[in-house]
Amino acid sequence: MNRHEHSLRQAQDKAVENLREKGYRLTPQRLLILSVVAESGVHMGVDEVFRLSKKAYPYMDIATVYRTLHLFKGLDVMTEVAIGDRLHYELTDLGGRHHHMVCQICHNAFNLNPHYLEEFRRALMQEFGFEPDLENFTVSGTCSECQSKHPEA
Ligand SMILES: [Zn+2]
Ligand SMILES: [Zn+2]
Numbered sequence: 353m354n355r356h357e358h359s360l361r362q363a364q365d366k367a368v369e370n371l372r373e374k375g376y377r378l379t380p381q382r383l384l385i386l387s388v389v390a391e392s393g394v395h396m397g398v399d400e401v402f403r404l405s406k407k408a409y410p411y412m413d414i415a416t417v418y419r420t421l422h423l424f425k426g427l428d429v430m431t432e433v434a435i436g437d438r439l440h441y442e443l444t445d446l447g448g449r450h451h452h453m454v455c456q457i458c459h460n461a462f463n464l465n466p467h468y469l470e471e472f473r474r475a476l477m478q479e480f481g482f483e484p485d486l487e488n489f490t491v492s493g494t495c496s497e498c499q500s501k502h503p504e505a
Contacts, residue, residue, distance in 0.1 A: 360386075360387055360390035360391060360443075362446055363386060363390050363429060363443045363444075364378075364383070364386060364387075364390075366429055366444075366446075367382075367386055367424065367427065367429045370427040370428070370429060371427065374427070376423070380409070381405075381409065381412065381416055381420065382420050382423070382424075384405050384408055384409055384412070385401060385405050385416075385417060385420045385421065385424075386424065386429070388401055388404045388405045388408075389401060389430065389441055389442065389443060390443050392404075394442065394460075394461075395433050395435065395440035395441065395442045395452075395461045396440055396441055396442070397435075397438050397439070397440050397441075398414070398417060398418060398421065398438075398439065398441075399414075401417055401421065401441065402414050402417045405417065421441050424441075425441070428444055429443070429444055430442065430443060430444055431443070431444045431445070431449075433452055433461055433490070434488070434490065435452075435454050435459055435461050435490075436454070436459055440461065445463075448466065449466060449487070450463045450464060450465060450466060451463075451464040451465075451466060451468075451469060451486065451489045451490060451491070452464060452490045452491070453490070453491045453492075453493060453495075454490050454491070454492050454493075455492075455493065455494055455495035455498055456492055456493065456494060457494055457495070457498040457502065458495060458497070458498050460495060461490075462495065464491065466486075469486055469489065472484075472486075473486060
């Protein structure tokens with residue numbers, strides 16, 4: 353089992369459990385959307401999820417995709433990431449939250465381990481007595497690939 357299969361399995365187990373607790377069923381459409389996001393292993397926009405799930409199931413409609421992503425988010429199976437002005441979805445990181453670095457050129461999002469922000473948090477608390485809410489913290493910038501393609505950026 354590779355890493356994506358493994359995280360898909362974990363996400364499925366969690367989804368089934370959470371859905372059942374709240375009285376929902378894991379329907380084939382919901383399962384499809386879950387596996388599309390899990391297999392990608394990246395952050396996906398709604399239209400991308402729609403495109404890929406429609407390929408596997410031609411009767412899929414965008415409203416179902418929206419509803420399902422929203423449902424999974426509410427169950428903490430998926431995490432919503434704002435990239436630019438668009439929302440993206442990824443499987444909730446079972447190892448704990450992570451932050452994101454978002455490239456302003458290619459709009460890719462890269463995961464950032466929260467330990468990088470621990471010192472920042474401590475400094476704000478110590479110097480200003482300010483408790484930062486870093487839950488949805490993203491850093492925007494230019495990724496290494498785009499820097500080499502556009503050295504002037
Ligand atoms: Zn980039
Ligand atoms: Zn992420």
